[in-house]
Amino acid sequence: MRGGLGRTLLTAFLVLTIVPLSIISFYSLTRMRAETANAARIALEHQASLISARLTNDAIMLERDALLWMQGAPFSPTLNEESFWLLDAQQHVVRSTTAEPIPDTLFAQRGRQVIRADEMGRVFVWRLVPLGEQTLVARARPSLLSGTEVVEEGIAIWLIADGEVIPLVEDGAAAIKIDDAGLLTDESPDWLAVRQALDDGVMLVVAQPRDIALAASNAMAGALIAAALAVALLTTVAAAYVIRRITRPVFDLTMAAIAIAQGDLDKRARVDRDDELGVLALAFNTMADRLQELLNTLEQRVAERTAEVARANRLLERRAGYLEASARIIREVGRLESPTAVLQAALPQICERMNFAGAAVWLLDASRNGDRPHLTLRHHHGDISPQHVEPALSEVVAAAHGRILPAEEGTFLVLPLRMGEQVTGVLALVMPDEAQPGDLQTLQVLADQLAVALENARAIEYERLARKKLQMLQKHREQFLGKMSHELSTALNSIIGFSTLMLREIEGPLTEMQRSDLTYINRNGQHLLDLLDGMLELIEAESNEEIALEQVAEAEME
Numbered sequence: 001m002r003g004g005l006g007r008t009l010l011t012a013f014l015v016l017t018i019v020p021l022s023i024i025s026f027y028s029l030t031r032m033r034a035e036t037a038n039a040a041r042i043a044l045e046h047q048a049s050l051i052s053a054r055l056t057n058d059a060i061m062l063e064r065d066a067l068l069w070m071q072g073a074p075f076s077p078t079l080n081e082e083s084f085w086l087l088d089a090q091q092h093v094v095r096s097t098t099a100e101p102i103p104d105t106l107f108a109q110r111g112r113q114v115i116r117a118d119e120m121g122r123v124f125v126w127r128l129v130p131l132g133e134q135t136l137v138a139r140a141r142p143s144l145l146s147g148t149e150v151v152e153e154g155i156a157i158w159l160i161a162d163g164e165v166i167p168l169v170e171d172g173a174a175a176i177k178i179d180d181a182g183l184l185t186d187e188s189p190d191w192l193a194v195r196q197a198l199d200d201g202v203m204l205v206v207a208q209p210r211d212i213a214l215a216a217s218n219a220m221a222g223a224l225i226a227a228a229l230a231v232a233l234l235t236t237v238a239a240a241y242v243i244r245r246i247t248r249p250v251f252d253l254t255m256a257a258i259a260i261a262q263g264d265l266d267k268r269a270r271v272d273r274d275d276e277l278g279v280l281a282l283a284f285n286t287m288a289d290r291l292q293e294l295l296n297t298l299e300q301r302v303a304e305r306t307a308e309v310a311r312a313n314r315l316l317e318r319r320a321g322y323l324e325a326s327a328r329i330i331r332e333v334g335r336l337e338s339p340t341a342v343l344q345a346a347l348p349q350i351c352e353r354m355n356f357a358g359a360a361v362w363l364l365d366a367s368r369n370g371d372r373p374h375l376t377l378r379h380h381h382g383d384i385s386p387q388h389v390e391p392a393l394s395e396v397v398a399a400a401h402g403r404i405l406p407a408e409e410g411t412f413l414v415l416p417l418r419m420g421e422q423v424t425g426v427l428a429l430v431m432p433d434e435a436q437p438g439d440l441q442t443l444q445v446l447a448d449q450l451a452v453a454l455e456n457a458r459a460i461e462y463e464r465l466a467r468k469k470l471q472m473l474q475k476h477r478e479q480f481l482g483k484m485s486h487e488l489s490t491a492l493n494s495i496i497g498f499s500t501l502m503l504r505e506i507e508g509p510l511t512e513m514q515r516s517d518l519t520y521i522n523r524n525g526q527h528l529l530d531l532l533d534g535m536l537e538l539i540e541a542e543s544n545e546e547i548a549l550e551q552v553a554e555a556e557m558e
Helices: 004-071 217-261 276-296 298-333 339-353 386-399 439-503 511-557
Strands: 080-087 092-098 112-119 123-131 134-141 156-161 166-168 191-197 203-209 357-362 375-382 403-406 411-419 422-431
Touching: 004 080, 004 112, 004 123, 004 134, 004 203, 004 217, 191 276, 217 276, 276 298, 298 339, 298 439, 339 357, 339 375, 339 439, 357 386, 375 386, 375 422, 375 439, 386 411, 411 439, 422 439, 439 511
Parallel strands: none
Antiparallel strands: 080 092, 080 134, 112 123, 123 134, 156 166, 156 203, 191 203, 357 375, 357 422, 403 411, 411 422
16 A cells, blocks of 8 residues: 555554454453353253262162062162172171172261272272161162263263262363362363262262363354454455545645656646545646646746836835925925915926926915805916816815826826815926826825925014014104103203292292292102103113014024
């Protein structure tokens, strides 16, 4: 599978499917083996119950045959190798069916039923039947050993009596070891065994190899493992196919992207499906087409962008030139003392420094009242026809925004002269070429600065006229006060002089009343003369101060 993405997806898919499947299979096998082992133990317990019942039945049948023998009644032996002994109270043989002696240890066993092996290892069932002072002893081979009882394959059977282990059936039992209590030792881990207590302290042990007991579960486990492997194989094949279906378009896209990155702009991804991957491939091809088109037209785009940058630089240089020229012009005309002088100096410089064919200024006539503003042409310079611009003046004043108008040769730029929010006039410029973007905004700065310069010149002119009127009024006042003071001082001097002569009694003696009146007249006349002299000095001081202030103002304006 090509590409790391496919291997990653396949690995992830296998991990997410096979690992859970393995866990489930392992759990199922473990659970099934445990249940099978439990079922095998139950079967062994059932087998042990059957064997116990069979041994009990053998003992009963052996006792019946022994009683029939003792009574001399005819009978047919039920078990193989049946032997009978009749003993007296001293355990001497009264009569018997065999010359074999009775083992001495037989009477040491507890109970009426004894199972033990002889010296040759043969297993016999012994039955002791007390008959008063006599004892009837019977012996026979168990029916399990005579083929009359069917024992399952691989089952081994032992009897344990008084610590003696007596094997009844040893089908492969040589490979296992049990202790005196009937328990499997550590040397026999591959066997299953159950125990069951019989009468008179006899213990029955039934065992079976695990491979036989668990044969069904092992077969089922093999089938389950084979099925799991088959499912894993089929899952792997299906996953590989599905992942290949997913990763092949991605791989094609990757190879196409690498080819385009290496310069092969004609490379395209294959589109052969309608799902999301097909849409992705189609989008990739569209992007590649646009990239190729972009690269093919890159030189043209660069040339266009370069031309735009150059044009923008020219516009910036043009605006910078306009702003620099505006600053110089306003700086030069800002000291002039009349609007006419400002216009006469500014318009030629605007045409010369900014390369305009002509310029004209209209100012609002504040002396007239009316709904529509009245504009008066105050000055024009260069090649400009005011009548071509005048129809648009009212609209420019009302909107407080500039306009661009076509001209016979070039372009008219009509700009309002603004003082804050107030429009004071209109500036019209004739541009020899077409107006460029931003010219209106740049030249509006010139118009606003020119409006400020005109307002300053108008204020200076008003101040000069007011000062001239004040000077004339001051001159008239001085003349009036001088003449009036002369007339008043002449009259007062006459009054003071004549009153002084009369007080000296040159023309004759005076009465007390006359002297008092003349003294009053002389004193008040002198007082009026002092007041008149003080007023004249004050007027002279004010005149000198006004002259000094006027000289300072003129020096500051210069």
